[in-house]
Amino acid sequence: MRIAIAGFSHESNSFASQPTTLENFGVHTADQLISHYQDTFSEIAGYIAGAREQGFELVPLISASATPAGPLTRQAYEELVGRLLAGLEQAGPLDGLLLALHGAMVAEHFPHADAETVHRLRTHFGPTFPIVVTHDYHANLPPSLVEEATALIIYKTNPHIDQRERGLQAASIIARTVRGEIRPLSALVKPELLFNIYHHNTSRPPMQPLMQAAIELEKTPGILACSIAGGYQYADVPHMGPSIVVVADGDQALAQREAARLGEMMWARREELKTAVPGPAAAVQAAMASEHFPVTLLDFGDNIGGGSAGDSTFLLAELLRQGAQGWVMTIWDPASAQQCSQAGIGAQVALRVGGKTDTLHGPTLSVHGRVRTLHEGSYEERERRHGGGRYFNQGLTAVVDVGGPERRGLLVLNSVRSYPNSIHQITCVGIQPQHQQILVAKGAVAPRAAYEPVSARLIEVDTPGATTIGRAPAEYKLARKTLYEWR
Numbered sequence: 371m372r373i374a375i376a377g378f379s380h381e382s383n384s385f386a387s388q389p390t391t392l393e394n395f396g397v398h399t400a401d402q403l404i405s406h407y408q409d410t411f412s413e414i415a416g417y418i419a420g421a422r423e424q425g426f427e428l429v430p431l432i433s434a435s436a437t438p439a440g441p442l443t444r445q446a447y448e449e450l451v452g453r454l455l456a457g458l459e460q461a462g463p464l465d466g467l468l469l470a471l472h473g474a475m476v477a478e479h480f481p482h483a484d485a486e487t488v489h490r491l492r493t494h495f496g497p498t499f500p501i502v503v504t505h506d507y508h509a510n511l512p513p514s515l516v517e518e519a520t521a522l523i524i525y526k527t528n529p530h531i532d533q534r535e536r537g538l539q540a541a542s543i544i545a546r547t548v549r550g551e552i553r554p555l556s557a558l559v560k561p562e563l564l565f566n567i568y569h570h571n572t573s574r575p576p577m578q579p580l581m582q583a584a585i586e587l588e589k590t591p592g593i594l595a596c597s598i599a600g601g602y603q604y605a606d607v608p609h610m611g612p613s614i615v616v617v618a619d620g621d622q623a624l625a626q627r628e629a630a631r632l633g634e635m636m637w638a639r640r641e642e643l644k645t646a647v648p649g650p651a652a653a654v655q656a657a658m659a660s661e662h663f664p665v666t667l668l669d670f671g672d673n674i675g676g677g678s679a680g681d682s683t684f685l686l687a688e689l690l691r692q693g694a695q696g697w698v699m700t701i702w703d704p705a706s707a708q709q710c711s712q713a714g715i716g717a718q719v720a721l722r723v724g725g726k727t728d729t730l731h732g733p734t735l736s737v738h739g740r741v742r743t744l745h746e747g748s749y750e751e752r753e754r755r756h757g758g759g760r761y762f763n764q765g766l767t768a769v770v771d772v773g774g775p776e777r778r779g780l781l782v783l784n785s786v787r788s789y790p791n792s793i794h795q796i797t798c799v800g801i802q803p804q805h806q807q808i809l810v811a812k813g814a815v816a817p818r819a820a821y822e823p824v825s826a827r828l829i830e831v832d833t834p835g836a837t838t839i840g841r842a843p844a845e846y847k848l849a850r851k852t853l854y855e856w857r
Contacts, residue, residue, distance in 0.1 A: 416537015473509020
């Protein structure tokens with residue numbers, strides 16, 4: 371049994387100002403793909419381990435991924451899909467394909483680009499060839515993708531810490547399908563909800579009981595998989611919103627019945643989906659008034675994992691205005707990092723920081739301080755954290771003591787947009803989080819796995835930006851206006 375594996379992943383923000391180009395993608399092929407992923411907690415690592423467990427030959431093709439940003443250019447999408455199809459042509463006889471897609475990829479010519487990818491593969495292989503797909507929890511699912519995939523498996527956690535298990539599950543399903551032991555049939559239900567990202571934490575209501583029901587359903591005879599996607603509200607696409615996908619063994623009616631039941635459970639919680647989140651001024655004030663530290667502020671509007679710029683200054687402005695002490699904040703600003711590098715460790719610098727990508731993320735601020743450290747930016751995460759990655763690089767990184775002798779805070783200036791999924795983003799540059807008072811993480815739910823263990827409290831902050839949680843329905847062109855929260 372020869373099973374090919376591949377990945378093509380991007381979370382595309384329709385409201386981000388910077389498009390995603392071919393140059394933004396990291397690409398791994400053949401044996402390089404295996405070596406890059408096998409020691410991680412990603413779903414591709416699960417495919418690799420699943421091949422050993424299920425006894426099939428692994429045929430690695432290509433994996434391409436990029437940091438979330440704006441939609442893919444036509445060139446980027448067509449080039450990478452072309453490489454995937456070319457790899458399949460050269461792979462020889464295959465019995466199936468395991469495919470890691472994000473579920474929220476948008477290309478400038480395909481709103482639901484992941485569905486287009488599956489469609490091209492289905493056209494290439496024909497109607498009976500097994501194609502098992504894995505998706506991120508932040509997926510917007512069109513019916514066509516569920517219809518054309520043999521089975522779809524979605525992460526069950528946010529922060530995402532179960533990708534490897536989902537890869538193993540996908541590998542088991544495809545092996546059993548090829549051996550003729552099972553016949554996967556799928557059903558999709560999409561409640562007319564927005565399900566704001568503020569509510570996407572799978573460890574607390576309203577999502578936790580829904581996900582627990584999905585987990586329990588998978589123990590039922592005849593059910594091969596049950597997945598819930600929270601949706602991705604920053605992709606302006608026709609099928610934006612949450613989804614339930616149930617895969618049954620040869621029983622379409624069972625799959626449809628159980629998907630409908632979970633859909634009704636989700637719909638019943640619609641009144642819980644309202645948001646009440648403090649803005650920057652109130653959040654900083656609350657953090658400063660805390661009795662126990664450190665307090666982590668989650669900068670929702672500059673959620674790098676959702677495609678924002680990473681150089682928002684709204685929270686920095688409030689930290690400075692309110693005279694906060696002992697804060698740490700990371701900002702993507704290659705020019706300021708380079709200026710610090712040229713000045714050298716110990717030098718006093720006058721910087722113009724942040725707000726350089728567009729007009730969505732606040733003004734560029736004047737900051738004075740002393741260069742504390744310089745670092746080449748690489749770090750390793752050995753624990754299970756959101757995204758499942760292990761090796762990271764935020765480029766040339768400078769730490770600046772802001773505020774003169776009183777050292778009000780530490781500003782971390784990096785040169786590569788890097789989401790805060792690992793606390794080692796700041797420990798690698800010499801910062802001990804437990805000795806600080808306020809930490810700022812540019813994310814929504816994803817940073818929790820890294821920051822909760824070191825924080826006395828986390829405060830979500832409703833900041834402006836490409837990932838603001840309060841975007842008005844009038845700003846959307848393609849998303850359905852019938853969603854409950856918009857009525």
